[in-house]
Amino acid sequence: MPDNEQPTVPESLLLTFQRERETKNTVRYEEVVSDMLSVVGTLYLQKWAHHRLGEPEVITVSITPASS
DSSP, rough: TTTTTTOOSSSSSEEEEEEEEEESEEEEEEESSSOOOSSSEEEEEEEEHHHHHOOOEEEEEEEEEOOO
């Protein structure tokens, strides 16, 4: 890539997580990875938030760059 070109930045990443197990105060989710490398890996969600979402087995997380 020439020095004056910026790499293409995706608008967002949409990741899927599968419920793995519960800890004392959280629910642990593991990223579902298909043909690419893991971006986040493990995600811990507080139990009160997990309950508020309806205690899902699968969740999606969107990561977008913050505007400066």
